[in-house]
Amino acid sequence: MLKYIIRRAIQAIPSLLGVTLIGFFLVHIVPGGPAQxxxxxxxxxxxxAQVNQEFGLNKPLPLQYxxxxxxxxxxxLGTSYFYNETVLHLIAVNxxxxxxxxxxxxxxxxxxSILLGSLQAYYHDTKFDYIMTSLTYxxxxxxxxxxxxxxxxxxxxxxxxxxxxxxxxPLTPNPGLGxxxxxxxxxxxxxxxxxxxxxxxxxxxxxxxxLIQDYIRTARAKGIKESAVVLKHALRNSVLPLITLLGFAxxxxxxxxxxxxxxxxxxxxxLLFWDAANQRDYPVILGIVVITGFLTIxxxxxxxxxxxxxxxxxxYN
Amino acid sequence: MISPxxxxxxxxxxxxxxQEKRRAxxxxxxxxxxxxxxxxxxxxxxxVLFTFVGPLLYHVSAYQPNLLYTLNPPSAKFPLGTDxxxxxxxxxxxxxxxxxxxxxxxxxxxxxxxxVIYGLTxxxxxxxLDSLMMRLVDIFIAIPSLFLLLFVDSVFRPNAVLLIIIxxxxxxxGVARLVRSEVLSLKRRDYVEAARALGASNWRIMxxxxxxxxxxxxxxxxxxxxxxxxxxxxxxxFLGLGLPPPTPNWGEMLSSSMxxxxxxxxxxxxxxxxxxxxxxLSVNFIGDALRQAFDPRLRKSA
Numbered sequence: 001m002l003k004y005i006i007r008r009a010i011q012a013i014p015s016l017l018g019v020t021l022i023g024f025f026l027v028h029i030v031p032g033g034p035a036q037x038x039x040x041x042x043x044x045x046x047x048x049a050q051v052n053q054e055f056g057l058n059k060p061l062p063l064q065y066x067x068x069x070x071x072x073x074x075x076x077l078g079t080s081y082f083y084n085e086t087v088l089h090l091i092a093v094n095x096x097x098x099x100x101x102x103x104x105x106x107x108x109x110x111x112x113s114i115l116l117g118s119l120q121a122y123y124h125d126t127k128f129d130y131i132m133t134s135l136t137y138x139x140x141x142x143x144x145x146x147x148x149x150x151x152x153x154x155x156x157x158x159x160x161x162x163x164x165x166x167x168x169x170p171l172t173p174n175p176g177l178g179x180x181x182x183x184x185x186x187x188x189x190x191x192x193x194x195x196x197x198x199x200x201x202x203x204x205x206x207x208x209x210x211l212i213q214d215y216i217r218t219a220r221a222k223g224i225k226e227s228a229v230v231l232k233h234a235l236r237n238s239v240l241p242l243i244t245l246l247g248f249a250x251x252x253x254x255x256x257x258x259x260x261x262x263x264x265x266x267x268x269x270x271l272l273f274w275d276a277a278n279q280r281d282y283p284v285i286l287g288i289v290v291i292t293g294f295l296t297i298x299x300x301x302x303x304x305x306x307x308x309x310x311x312x313x314x315x316y317n
Numbered sequence: 318m319i320s321p322x323x324x325x326x327x328x329x330x331x332x333x334x335x336q337e338k339r340r341a342x343x344x345x346x347x348x349x350x351x352x353x354x355x356x357x358x359x360x361x362x363x364x365v366l367f368t369f370v371g372p373l374l375y376h377v378s379a380y381q382p383n384l385l386y387t388l389n390p391p392s393a394k395f396p397l398g399t400d401x402x403x404x405x406x407x408x409x410x411x412x413x414x415x416x417x418x419x420x421x422x423x424x425x426x427x428x429x430x431x432x433v434i435y436g437l438t439x440x441x442x443x444x445x446l447d448s449l450m451m452r453l454v455d456i457f458i459a460i461p462s463l464f465l466l467l468f469v470d471s472v473f474r475p476n477a478v479l480l481i482i483i484x485x486x487x488x489x490x491g492v493a494r495l496v497r498s499e500v501l502s503l504k505r506r507d508y509v510e511a512a513r514a515l516g517a518s519n520w521r522i523m524x525x526x527x528x529x530x531x532x533x534x535x536x537x538x539x540x541x542x543x544x545x546x547x548x549x550x551x552x553x554x555f556l557g558l559g560l561p562p563p564t565p566n567w568g569e570m571l572s573s574s575m576x577x578x579x580x581x582x583x584x585x586x587x588x589x590x591x592x593x594x595x596x597x598l599s600v601n602f603i604g605d606a607l608r609q610a611f612d613p614r615l616r617k618s619a
Contacts, residue, residue: 018456026465030472141597143548145555146590149575153586157579255463259552263575273464274556277471285468289460296459 005305012301019293020072024065027286072290078283080276087287090272095291097167098268101184102257105191106246113196114242117203118235124208132200139197144256148190148263155186162186165265187264191256195249202245206238240311247303250296344533347610354606360599364592368414379408380563388577391584398584400570401577410588413565418596420477420484420560421547427485428546429539432492433531437523439493440500451497454490462487463552470558477560484549488542495538499531533611540604544597551593567593 035051036043052058056067071078077087116136120129139147156164167183210216211234219229258270265271269288276284348354372379382402389399397406439450465487475483503509509526517525553559554568562569567589574585 014452015456015459018452019459022456022460026468137598137601138594141544141594141601143551143555143590143593143597145552146571146593149571149578149586149590153578153583157581251459251461254461258461258463258467259555262556274467277467277558280471289464289468292464293456293460296461300459 004308008301008304012297015297016294019297020069020290021065023286023289023293024068025061026289027282028061028064077287077290080284081281082279083281083284087283090284091269091287091291094267094269094272097266098254098257098261098270101187101191101260101266101268102253104184104188105195106253108188108192109195109199110242110246112192113199113203114235114239116196116200117205118207118230118238120200120204121207121211122230124204133204136197136200139193140201142194142197144190144194145259145263147193148186148260151186151190152263165263167267183266187260187266190260190263191253194256195253198249199242199245203238203242206241207234210234210237240307243303243307243310247300250299251292254292254296344610348606351606351609353602353609357599357602357604357606360595360602364414364418364596364599368411368418371411372408375408375411377405377408379404379412379565381405388580388582388585390582397588398582400573400585406584406588409565409570410567410592413567413570413589414592416477416560416564416566417547417550417568417593420481420550421543421596424481424484424488424546424550425539425542427481428489428542429492429535431485432489433496433528433535435489436493436496437500437527437531440497441504441519441523441527447497451494454493457487457490458494463549466549466553467556467558470553474558474561480550480553480560484546488545488549492535492538492542495534496531499534500527503527503530537604537608537611540600540607544600544604547593547596547600 035048035055035057039047039051049058056064059067068078075088077091079086080090083090116132120132123129152164155161162182162185164186165183167180211230213234216229216234219233220226254270257268258273260266261268261270262274269292272284273288275281276288382404383399384402386395386399387401389395391398395405395407397410400406400409435450435454439447466483469483469487470480473479473483504522504527509522512522512526550559550566551568551571554566555572557569557572559568560566570589571586571593574582574589577585
């Protein structure tokens with residue numbers, strides 16, 4: 001087991017390097033380059049040359065990459081051109097906020113999609129199933145940014161239950177947990193609804209495939225209670241693949257979170273990236289691309305290991 | 318009924334054309350019988366008529382501002398109301414859809430072509446090249462695509478054609494992975510072995526034997542790529558990085574309508590959102606119907 005973990009971790013290293021390579025070259029081959037971005041369109045060539053000299057941007061790209069990689073290994077992602085903060089600090093502040101809404105959204109989505117998919121599969125081709133299938137189609141097809149707008153219109157403007165955006169009320173200097181819950185509820189709800197729509201459909205298929213398997217018939221024939229047959233036998237086998245699905249869904253979840261953060265003006269990593277992209281803040285752009293790439297690769301690795309742990313059929317050889 | 322997998326095949330000549338045709342037509346019949354397919358096709362036809370034929374019948378300018386009629390709710394004069402510059406919203410909805418649909422379909426087509434070529438090559442050649450090619454795919458898949466798109470878009474500020482290329486170049490990875498895994502299982506089949514024994518080149522095997530057999534999976538996937546691409550264009554425009562003005566598009570219209578949310582300008586917010594929803598629903602319906610028709614495991618036993 002330990003050997004397997006180590007081998008998988010070593011296998012992830014080239015992917016991690018690849019992410020840094022792609023991120024770095026993407027940022028450095030853009031026309032104009034970082035110096036132009038820092039100084040604006042009216043910068044004189046002399047000034048650009050000076051900045052290039054100062055930041056080591058006139059060295060050959062491969063050399064720059066290796067130096068940057070060395071800095072990265074020391075946990076140094078550079079300094080933002082616009083915020084006068086290190087990129088690492090910016091990410092350390094904003095990332096937990098994004099992880100909070102994505103994590104909570106995914107957690108609730110898991111619970112609801114498992115519940116919904118199982119019920120639909122068990123009561124398949126009933127009115128309940130048809131209504132729920134239509135609803136999941138509806139939410140699955142709905143653009144997340146329009147869903148966000150609808151949710152603001154309903155819960156903030158019409159009902160006035162929750163604030164429409166931001167992370168705290170500027171008038172209260174020391175916001176507590178209540179304010180945090182109020183500000184995160186709608187973003188979490190948005191992420192949850194789109195995720196449930198996708199995973200609920202998946203769960204329904206997985207569960208209905210498992211419910212017609214021979215081992216279910218055997219279990220029933222043995223006289224095991226129906227609830228135990230469904231919950232212990234069919235459900236367990238259907239839930240397992242969700243772990244892998246979560247690993248694969250991470251990049252998509254981050255993309256969705258970006259849109260949600262822009263709509264709700266929620267100061268997470270997506271909003272930070274959006275601002276950075278608009279301002280050409282290259283160190284921040286690069287830092288976020290690398291960190292999200294790393295997170296996804298680690299997420300996939302974790303999903304793999306977790307899957308092996310919960311499914312005794314998987315052998316480590 | 319014998320499942321298609323068990324039908325006898327002439328191993329020397331690969332798939333016989335006649336048999337291939339018969340199978341294909343059965344699948345298309347199964348597709349057309351599904352209510353999902355009919356809803357989906359009807360939805361798409363409706364939108365194509367609305368966006369491309371609509372402007373031929375409804376002659377109001379989508380660009381002419383009229384400051385006497387700003388932010389008017391729907392009325393007899395303006396069936397969908399007017400926006401903040403007093404431009405007719407129905408007309409803008411029609412024109413706006415054209416670009417969204419064109420870019421979406423074109424980007425999905427290009428994505429699929431790139432992915433199929435890449436996946437076929439990697440799967441057929443195999444070995445070290447395959448591992449290297451798929452590693453590259455893994456890496457790109459790990460980076461959230463919207464982040465890359467947003468960055469590249471912010472640098473190039475593309476027009477429609479460039480946007481199609483950018484979306485395609487940044488979204489083919491999933492297709493490549495899918496096609497490659499299909500090829501890996503297909504290339505062990507007898508008819509590929511036979512073709513190879515007869516001295517067929519890699520190129521010939523790819524075009525003659527593998528491509529027709531991955532087409533089912535590819536068509537299904539391409540449908541979902543259309544849904545994705547239209548959503549991507551809308552999302553990028555929504556973020557202010559889509560297509561340059563003055564031509565409207567649904568994503569951009571939705572994002573500008575957000576500023577009037579608190580004035581309850583509902584006629585600005587619902588139409589573009591609903592339009593995108595109808596495209597997505599139609600395309601997803603068609604995709605699911607195609608999958609049910611083409612995937613032998615999902616086809617209901619006769």
